Amino acid sequence: METKRRIKQVAPAFFVLLIFVALFGMRNDEKEVLIDEQVQVAVDEVEVVVEEVSNHVEIPDEVRGIYWTAYTGITERADELLEYMVATGLNAVVIDAKMDNGELIEPERFEEILQKLKEQNIYRIVRIAVMRDGRYAAENPSIALRTQSGSLWNDSIGSVWVDPASEQVSDYAIELGESFYKVGFDEIQYDYVRFASDGAVDSIVYPVYDWTETKSAVMQRFFKKVGGAMQGAGIPVSFDLFGMTYWSHYDFNIGQRLADAFPYADYISPMVYPSHYPFDFEGLGDPNLAPYEIVKRSLDRGADLISGVWSGTEEGLRKHSRPWLQDFDIGAVYTAELIEAQIKGARDAGASGWILWNARNVYEPANYR
16 A cells, blocks of 8 residues: 655745736836746745655555565566466465575566556565575685585585574675665565574584574574664564474574564564474374364464563464465375465464465465455
């Protein structure tokens, strides 16, 4: 929704009449002087209307979103998905800009699709992967994770990471957030905001992190610095967290704890994909067959975890959560029924919305409204 501000200065209606009355009975040279003086005053006092039109879309009362890859966002595929969104009642999109391999799409390349999305009143979120970043590590080798032999450390899929304790990493995250907000994105979402996992993590040599503080302390400082910078600039900000952070204060050896990120974000997006929970979690058997319970109980437990440090209302606490939901076939074929069950779980838990994840951007038609 556009916002406008008007400033008016109104001249008296009779002012122009006085100018003409004063002209009668004067010599021509006197008339010229008077005209010059009075016209200048009239110009100064004539009505002035200034409109400032916002470049941003207001966040919907309920976010109903899907994920787009960066390439979707800058190709004709975007038009197809936008048509699908409008037809089905989706009102928000998360678009990759800095991917988890470090590849960066420059902000200006999104200008065309951002305008099209704005015309449909679609809320536009940019996703920035932070710590898993092979490109930035190559450009800044002094902050890249390494092995004891000095070579670059790789996770289980060959990705390179940067040191979360580096101030350079958080400064870069802030710089990117400001750049993408300026070009027209409405919210900055940071992903991979954690220490590395999924590999020989015991062999990592950190160039900055020195083990004198906990990993969660490092990440709390990151959340405070980056989230605080965005909020201080009036930029909506969200962090993606593991779904299990809603169940425990333990940081899972990656430094992520809900209580550390919560105060510095407008929204937290936990990845509560049912397929990511172990068999018989909470006595539910196959979690893929209990999508409502997984989502609802996760958000409820997260609300309980954070209630001790939240000074606002219960409703406000719950609206801080906006989960990622599963729309991909791992663990089960995710039908419309399973997707709608997750959506119901998010709504019943009081979340401010939800976002569907499908890495290929192929979404199962469902009732989103």
